[in-house]
Amino acid sequence: xxxxxxxxxxxxxxxxxxxxxxxxxxxxxxxxxxxxxxxxxxxxxxxxxxxxxxxxxxxxxxxxxxxxxxxxxxxxxxxxxxxxxxxxxxxxxxxxxxxxxxxxxxxxxxxxxxxxxxxxxxxxxxxxxxxxxxxxxxxxxxxxxxxxxxxxxxxxxxxxxxxxxxxxxxxxxxxxxxxxxxxxxxxxxxxxxxxxxxxxxxxxxxxxxxxxxxxxxxxxxxxxxxxxxxxxxxxxxxxxxxxxxxxxxxxxxxxxxxxxxxx
Amino acid sequence: xxxxxxxxxxxxxxxxxxxxxxxxxxxxxxxxxxxxxxxxxxxxxxxxxxxxxxxxxxxxxxxxxxxxxxxxxxxxxxxxxxxxxxxxxxxxxxxxxxxxxxxxxxxxxxxxxxxxxxxxxxxxxxxxxxxxxxxxxxxxxxxxxxxxxxxxxxxxxxxxxxxxxxxxxxxxxxxxxxxxxxxxxxxxxxxxxxxxxxxxxxxxxxxxxxxxxxxxxxxxxxxxxxxxxxxxxxxxxxxxxxxxxxxxxxxxxxxxxxxxxxxxxxxxxxxxxxxxxxxxxxxxxxxxxxxxxxxxxxxxxxxxxxxxxxxxxxxxxxxxxxxxxxxxxxxxxxxxxxxxxxxxxxxxxxxxxxxxxxxxxxxxxxxxxxxxxxxxxxxxxxxxxxxxxxxxxxxxxxxxxxxxxxxxxxxxxxxxx
Numbered sequence: 001x002x003x004x005x006x007x008x009x010x011x012x013x014x015x016x017x018x019x020x021x022x023x024x025x026x027x028x029x030x031x032x033x034x035x036x037x038x039x040x041x042x043x044x045x046x047x048x049x050x051x052x053x054x055x056x057x058x059x060x061x062x063x064x065x066x067x068x069x070x071x072x073x074x075x076x077x078x079x080x081x082x083x084x085x086x087x088x089x090x091x092x093x094x095x096x097x098x099x100x101x102x103x104x105x106x107x108x109x110x111x112x113x114x115x116x117x118x119x120x121x122x123x124x125x126x127x128x129x130x131x132x133x134x135x136x137x138x139x140x141x142x143x144x145x146x147x148x149x150x151x152x153x154x155x156x157x158x159x160x161x162x163x164x165x166x167x168x169x170x171x172x173x174x175x176x177x178x179x180x181x182x183x184x185x186x187x188x189x190x191x192x193x194x195x196x197x198x199x200x201x202x203x204x205x206x207x208x209x210x211x212x213x214x215x216x217x218x219x220x221x222x223x224x225x226x227x228x229x230x231x232x233x234x235x236x237x238x239x240x241x242x243x244x245x246x247x248x249x250x251x252x253x254x255x256x257x258x259x260x261x262x263x
Numbered sequence: 264x265x266x267x268x269x270x271x272x273x274x275x276x277x278x279x280x281x282x283x284x285x286x287x288x289x290x291x292x293x294x295x296x297x298x299x300x301x302x303x304x305x306x307x308x309x310x311x312x313x314x315x316x317x318x319x320x321x322x323x324x325x326x327x328x329x330x331x332x333x334x335x336x337x338x339x340x341x342x343x344x345x346x347x348x349x350x351x352x353x354x355x356x357x358x359x360x361x362x363x364x365x366x367x368x369x370x371x372x373x374x375x376x377x378x379x380x381x382x383x384x385x386x387x388x389x390x391x392x393x394x395x396x397x398x399x400x401x402x403x404x405x406x407x408x409x410x411x412x413x414x415x416x417x418x419x420x421x422x423x424x425x426x427x428x429x430x431x432x433x434x435x436x437x438x439x440x441x442x443x444x445x446x447x448x449x450x451x452x453x454x455x456x457x458x459x460x461x462x463x464x465x466x467x468x469x470x471x472x473x474x475x476x477x478x479x480x481x482x483x484x485x486x487x488x489x490x491x492x493x494x495x496x497x498x499x500x501x502x503x504x505x506x507x508x509x510x511x512x513x514x515x516x517x518x519x520x521x522x523x524x525x526x527x528x529x530x531x532x533x534x535x536x537x538x539x540x541x542x543x544x545x546x547x548x549x550x551x552x553x554x555x556x557x558x559x560x561x562x563x564x565x566x567x568x569x570x571x572x573x574x575x576x577x578x579x580x581x582x583x584x585x586x587x588x589x590x591x592x593x594x595x596x597x598x599x600x601x602x603x604x605x606x607x608x609x610x611x612x613x614x615x616x617x618x619x620x621x622x623x624x625x626x627x628x629x630x631x632x633x634x635x636x637x638x639x640x641x642x643x644x645x646x647x648x649x650x651x652x653x654x655x656x657x658x659x660x661x662x663x664x665x666x667x668x669x670x671x672x673x674x675x676x677x678x679x680x
Contacts, residue, residue, distance in 0.1 A: 039677075074677070083582055084673045104586060111584020118676065122579035126274035136583040138267040184583065196676075 010038045010046045013088060024092045029224055030057035030080055030192065034089035037075050049075045051247040052089065059191070062218035062225045064238030071244040073228040074196050080226060081114045081194045082106045093192075111139050115185030115193045119200035121177040123169040129156060129180045130165040136187040155183040159213050175206025182213055186223075193217065195227040199234055211237050264592055271580075272596035275569060282565045287605035289558030290652050294609025297551030297648040298640070299616045304547055305644075306637030308540040311630060312508075314473040315536075316529050317413040320380075320502035322515040323532065324370070326358040327525045363498035366522060370503055373521075375514055377504045380407035383485060384499045385492035389435075390452040391443040398439060398453070398481040402488025411504040414469060414482065420447045421467030431487050432466035438478030440468045455491040472632045536630065555652055558605070559659035562598050566663040570594060577667055578675035591668035598660020599653070606652035610645050 007016065013036065024031030035053040040046035049072045057063060057080075065073045078084040079091050082098050091098045093109060101109070110116075115136075123132045133152035137143055143151065156165045159179040169177055178198060185193055195214065199207035215237050218225050227238060235241055243251035276283050336346045360366060363381050370379040383402040388395060405427050409415040415423040419437060426432045433453065435445065445451050445465050454460045463483070470477055489495055503526075505514045511528035519526040530537060570577075577590055617638050624635045631637070 078673050078676070081582075083676075107581070107584055107586045110582060116579075116582045118579070118582075120575070122575055124271070124274075124576055124579075126271075126278050135267070135580070138265075138270075139584045139589070141265075187583075 007036070007051045008048065010040075010048050012048075013038070018088070021090065024056060024095065026095070027059075028056050028092065029059045029094060030226075031055065031092040032076075032080070032086075032089065033092070035076070035079065035086050035091065036088035037072070037079060037084070038087040039075070049247050050079075050086075053247075053249055055242070055249065057224060057226065059224055060221045061240055062214075062238045063227070063240045063242060064235040065226060065228045065242050065244060066230060066232070066235050067244035069230065072247040073230075073244050076244065077194050077196050077226060077228050081116060081192070082109050083116070111136060112188050113190050113192060115187070115190040117178070117181050117185045117193065117195040117198045119197040121169070121174075121181040123177055123180055123184075125168070125170050128166050128168055129161060129172065129183075132169060132180055133184045133187055136184065140188050152183070152187070155186055156180065158186075158216075159183045160209070173206070175202050175209050178202060178206070178210050179213060182210070182217075186217070191223060193223055193225045195225065195229075197229055198227065199229070199231060207231070207234070264596060265589070268589055268592045268596055272593050272600065275573065275593070276597050276600055279565065279569065282568075283601060286558065286561045286565055286601050287608060289561045290555065290602060290605025290656060291609035291612055293551060293555035293558050294606050294648040294652050295612040295616060296554055297547070297651070298610065298613035298644050299620070299638075300547040300551065301544070301644045302613075302617050302638040302640045303620070303636055304540065304543045305639040305641065307629075307631050307633075308543075309639045310633060310637050311473060311536065311540075312529075312533075314471045314631070315476070315533055316508050316511075318417065318471045318473065318476050319529060319532070320411045321505045321508050321511040322503040322518065322526050322528050324360065324366070324501040324503065324518060324522060324524050324526045325499060326360050329525050359494070359497040359499055360501060360524060363501065366524075367501055369522075370501060370518060373514075373517070375505050375507070375510065377506055378407070378410035379501055379503045380404060380411045381485065381498040382408070382500045382502055383488050383492060383494055383497055385456065385488065385494065387456075387481070387491060388454045389439065389443060389481070390454070391445045391449065394443045396439060396442055397479070398435070399479045400433075400453075400481045400483055400488055400492070402483050402485040402492070404485050408482075408502070411502045414471075417469040417471050418467045419470045421465070423467060425466035426482065426484060429464055429466045431461050431463045432483070433463040434467040434469055434482040435465055436477035436480050437468050437470040438474065439481065440465070442478070453491060455493055457493040459491055459493060461487075461491055470632070474628070474630055474632065477632070551648070552651070555655045558652075559655040562601055562656045562659040563663060565601075566594055566598055566660055567666075569597065570663045570667045573667075574670065574675055577670050578672040581670075581672040582676075587668040590670075591664045594664035594667050595657070595660045598656050598664070602653045602656030602660075605656070606649045609652065610649060613645070613648070614640075 018034055021033045032053050032055045035050050037050040038046055039049050053076065065076060067073050079086055082093060085098065093113065098106060130149065130152045133155055134148045137148045137151065153165050156162055159182050161176060161179050161183065164172065164176065169180060172180065199210050202210060211234055214225060214227065217223055227234065229235055240254045242249055336348070340346055367379045367381055370376055381404065385400060387398045387400050389398045405423055409423065426434060440446070443451065447465055447468060449465050450462050451465060452460060453463045489497060503518065505511055508529065512530055515526040515528035580590060617640055620636050621638055627633045627636065
């Protein structure tokens with residue numbers, strides 16, 4: 001864990017003597033080096049959200065990112081998924097720096113390699129559950145329509161929604177909608193699943209259901225899951241817990257690989 | 264445009280179907296008005312041109328200077344010079360064509376010329392009872408005249424042939440006949456410019472449907488007119504018919520260059536009226552364009568609202584891999600669907616409106632007479648209206664579409680949280 005203790009405000013960035021950036025280890029799935037993110041479009045409201053984060057995420061890990069509101073959790077997640085670009089530093093996805101990628105390349109990475117689940121399901125209400133899951137596949141364009149329909153039905157079955165594939169999303173409960181969103185995130189077999197407070201809007205029962213889905217995905221070991229949450233019960237399901245505070249990593253606890261965290 | 268973009272665009276349109284239908288109707292009305300009004304304007308224009316050309320020939324050869332003295336002097340002294348001509352009197356000599364028979368034969372031999380006929384022209388005063396009015400008389404050789412104009416087909420009472428057989432016979436336009444109160448076989452008094460008078464039998468009444476012709480013109484035998492106008496053996500004009508009325512300007516220029524006589528095409532002779540039609544067309548296009556622009560504002564409005572409503576959708580679509588271009592196309596497609604559907608509806612509506620208007624029969628009197636409103640549809644009017652509607656709705660869609668594409672998904676997601 002590397003921090004830059006003297007970096008506190010956006011103004012500190014100017015002329016800051018950054019050390020030489022060490023590349024990530026070969027084969028590392030996700031990595032950040034000296035990651036800084038400033039948010040705000042005017043001098044009056046610029047805010048240093050991330051203050052130099054160095055992070056390595058291995059393939060197959062189930063990581064929970066916790067911290068108080070405003071600690072930079074979601075910002076870190078969006079950067080790791082290529083949805084945002086850093087102000088300084090670098091994000092590496094499968095060894096490739098996203099700073100070097102064009103908007104089109106980054107979009108393609110998200111389509112094929114990353115699946116997002118947000119606090120709000122963001123399902124398109126004009127489409128059925130099955131059609132919503134098919135959207136990323138339609139964009140990728142590698143499967144025929146029949147194959148897309150079959151795969152979407154299969155994914156929905158995996159998340160316990162096999163009997164509701166033709167339902168309009170507006171006819172589903174909050175927990176069901178979130179499970180459809182998870183199935184959509186898995187549509188193109190991404191190696192990385194990024195979940196931002198996936199149970200933030202759910203009751204306890206539905207939260208447990210969603211957590212269970214993530215556990216099952218993690219148990220297969222073929223995907224890396226990063227979940228932002230400020231719910232300690234959700235964090236318990238992860239194998240590694242990274243704690244952020246004021247834009248810096250203050251704790252990175254790794255449990256035994258592939259097992260639940262010690263109580 | 265991909266299937267996915269179409270799929271999303273169509274669903275978005277269906278969701279807002281009421282507003283979408285209203286937008287489409289707006290476009291349809293703009294297209295309908297453009298096509299129908301154009302057909303109406305064109306109807307009268309086509310009738311006017313047809314009747315004018317058919318009654319007056321494609322070109323007229325006459326002994327007239329192209330320029331008056333004043334422009335001629337301005338050319339010599341320059342436009343900055345102050346030139347004034349005083350004490351100028353009209354010339355006493357009669358404008359005539361020298362060796363008209365020879366010129367007529369020559370013109371008939373030119374390529375593109377179908378027929379040529381000599382005439383003498385002048386103004387008479389017609390009296391019938393206590394009614395009096397001026398008549399622009401044309402002295403003709405009937406057998407030649409029917410080859411250069413269709414005046415023979417415009418006789419409504421009497422016959423063209425009677426003109427040849429009746430000494431001092433006269434054919435009158437129906438407007439003149441009505442104003443004089445004269446009917447077929449009535450005898451009217453015609454008085455020439457030098458005071459020569461004759462009694463003329465009305466052997467026929469014609470109606471071309473063109474008011475300036477029907478209310479001013481009369482026809483007599485060439486020799487009778489020459490006597491009455493005190494223009495013995497004089498031919499003042501040669502009427503020419505070509506094989507294509509649209510080529511009349513070129514034909515007239517050719518004849519003028521060779522003969523040295525001013526030769527006016529029908530377009531030149533009716534320039535004032537043709538200018539009116541051009542202005543009418545411009546007004547039609549402005550009105551229709553205004554309606555389409557209003558419809559386009561509707562499209563802009565509905566798409567702007569759609570973009571704001573779908574801002575979360577845009578963020579999530581961008582997160583799972585749709586590009587800015589995909590997002591832009593989704594909204595542009597919505598505009599295009601509204602434009603195409605509205606334009607198609609408008610063309611159908613226009614056709615129905617035109618058919619309905621054609622059924623109306625009532626007398627119309629103005630520059631052109633007719634029964635009902637004349638409508639001349641042209642395929643290119645439909646194509647122009649369709650294309651204009653598409654272009655305007657596309658432009659209206661591009662602005663909100665670009666806005667949608669420019670959204671930063673992270674900013675949207677942060678706002679949500």
